Amino acid sequence: MKSRTRFHSYGRRKSLNDSASRSMAKDHALHRDQTTLAAFDQLEQRLAFAVGYATVNDWGSGLQADLTLTNDTKSTLTDWQLSFNYSRSIDSIWNAQIVSRTGSQYVIKGLDWNRTLAVGAVQGVGFTAGAGTGAPSNFVLTATGATTTPTVPTVPTTTPTTPGVDLWKEQFFAPYVDMGQYPVPDLDGLAKKYGVGLLTLGFMQASPSGKLAWAGYDVLTLDSSNEQAVAIRNEINALRLVGGDVMVSLGGAAGQSLAQSYAQRGLAAPALAMAYSEMVDTLKLNKVDFDIEGVAVAQPQILKLQMDAIAIVQMSRPSLGVWLTLPVLPQGLTQDGVNAVRIALTSGVKVDGVNVMAMDYGDSAAP
Template identity: 40%
Template sequence: MSARFPGRKLSVLRLALLSVVVGGLAVGGVTGFNRWEDARVAESTGAFFAGYVDVTATPSYEFEDPAATTGGSVVLSFIVASKSEPCAPSWGTFYGLDEAEAALDLDRRVARLVQDGGEVIVSFGGLLNDELATACTDPEDLKDAYAEVVDRYRLSTVDLDIEGENLADTAAGERRAEALAALQAERADSDTPLNVWLTLPVAPTGLTAEGTAAVAQFLDAGVDLAGVNVMTMDYGGSRPEGTSMLAASQNAADATHRQLQVLYERAGIEIGPQAAWRKIGLTPMIGQNDVKGEVFTLDDAKAFNAFAAERGVGRISMWSLNRDGTCSENYADVTVVSDACSGIDQEGLQFAPLLGDGFEGRAATLAEEPAVEETPEALVEDDPETSPYPIWSDVGTYREDDRVVWHGNVYTAKYWTQGDLPDDPVLQAEETPWTLLGPVLPDERPVPAVTAPAGLYPEWDAKTVYERGDRILVDGRVYEAKWWTQSDSPEAAEQGSDASPWQKIDDAAVLKAVEEKAGS
């Protein structure tokens, strides 16, 4: 999700008139927030729903309206660097903070939502403009810029939407992580500690390499991440042909969950599987996505909500609340994305209540839930007597498409490999030579092995010298010498070791040899 739909600025004349009326009220922020601080006490804890709102898009979305079905929490987007002052925060480059109050009455609207028990999160970044850390290179000025936004809107939670060029800028990533870590540390012991969410693009295979690097930067800098929110949308070529948007999004969530555990482990932080799910947010783009042909339906929303609840994710969002409605008849081509409607016939329904069903907690209190004690899952003991494929061995040599069993799962080799654990935790699928196919099924058994009759070849003898091409028998299995050998047991070849002087003859060759002997 991005500031894909650049909001339109209000006219200069209207801005000037509003500035005269309320400009003085905007300076220094809204001190009136203090009277509503008591209203921010969390009524419930747990996983939360918060839809994104494009603040600068027109028509303006009335997020402060208590009648709006938003779940009571919103993510206002996007704060970016001003085009004229790199370290000055702005709303989409269109409004400075004071200008947003004058033109959009933004501070008052935020205060109203808080007064009514809602929760406001502000998102920094997006796709189209420079996130503050990209433009502002002075560390202290950068921290002050983040703090200015946090203080102005009395935020307890911020969202860093990092994508595109902002995500590719490694130096900016380091500045961003260090600034947020410092700001978080300053407020750790205050009445309003700062929660930080990192929002990143995702593929059905999980976070990109740039995405995992961004998470690692935050963890290495000491940021206590509230979670990683993935944008389950705009997959393009990464979505396999025939895979639905729902399935692609579920796969993306599962892959991110695995990656997050690896990232925390590498950072030296203990985190269990369920705790990792609590640190995951899921954000689909409702209706027509930016990529033509990618449509996230109402049925997808309902199923995705059930999936998220079953997994135990900490957050559900959506892009965007502005778009949660059917396009008017005047909107000519619904396959072209609109910033004011979803592009599908919603039949009077809304995505927000479907996606947010049951996610009634608050971002500010999510981390306060008691930690669930998690016991490590016992590793499955693989039994060669019942395994449908050979048990993986560290001395075994495996070639493309070879199948093995390890800890109760079946894996297939993508290419030649030796010594690589099939379940070794990796961040990206290309880092492992193995593909997980799935668990060993309860009724699976080994494929019956073809054995040779006694006398077809001599039984192996440790004292005998064998030359290349000599064949022997061991328990009815046929082996052929690859080179001169004496006393080397053929059993290593059973595990596929290239170092063994023996190679096991496949079933077809054994049957052919038996037939030839029977016919002679």
């Protein structure tokens, strides 16, 4: 597990040996235990299937919205289908597919990788729709394993809700975990072992087919039904269930970033923004990290494409925190790193902070 500490300034690097870090880790552990007890209490009391609805962005002639499905029953639900009434015409949908539409009634179902919802599982479904009024209503769930077909209450909100939003303070400790490893890292186990509630998961890269994927493997894309890909999603859910949360890092020292892949194919910032947005919504992220190093940090045109796309994502998700991880010398950021920050700011990206790569590789690697 790599350990980089994130700061808003170029201060000294913390470790778990620092008293402040030990105190922070203890607070995370205490919060996790309290959250676990609360989660089990709620599970016993609620025993229902809940659906949350949130408008992400409304541009007048249409909108983007999220549905959040939570299995608070006592049973695993397989081959779930959700019907509801909605006056708008749904143009596109992700993390689910439309089975039918009759008048204003829609029926949607899960994909191969998310058709089964374990007890306590949370699944997001996003969509865009045309002009109209009102929110979805009259939700009804059917699934193998459900003892009844409950009517599901709508929980309208003005902004999408994501788990763990209150955990990310002004200063935090979120060590890196390589999710390209096999077997898949035990995130809950790592959190308990090291006393941390927040983890940075790396690295999302461009796959050969041009999609975002863990370690750039086509079998580990966001919508993959591969056993390892499913296990990664389950690990993230398990960590959140006990009160933790994750940040996802895109890029890294090896592989190709999605921005580089899109630039090679002549794709523009809106297309790249759509791919980033799908990742944020699918994984329900509060924070994202862009690890820009090696050749990537010295490619200003590709950096401009990347930052323009990030700015577009933040326009519809203003609460999304963006971090830049950049190489550093003893005297500060490299000139390429400074340029990367400048491009981000001039593109309109709201940068939460810069994570400097203050790692000690020994005297032989010193500049």
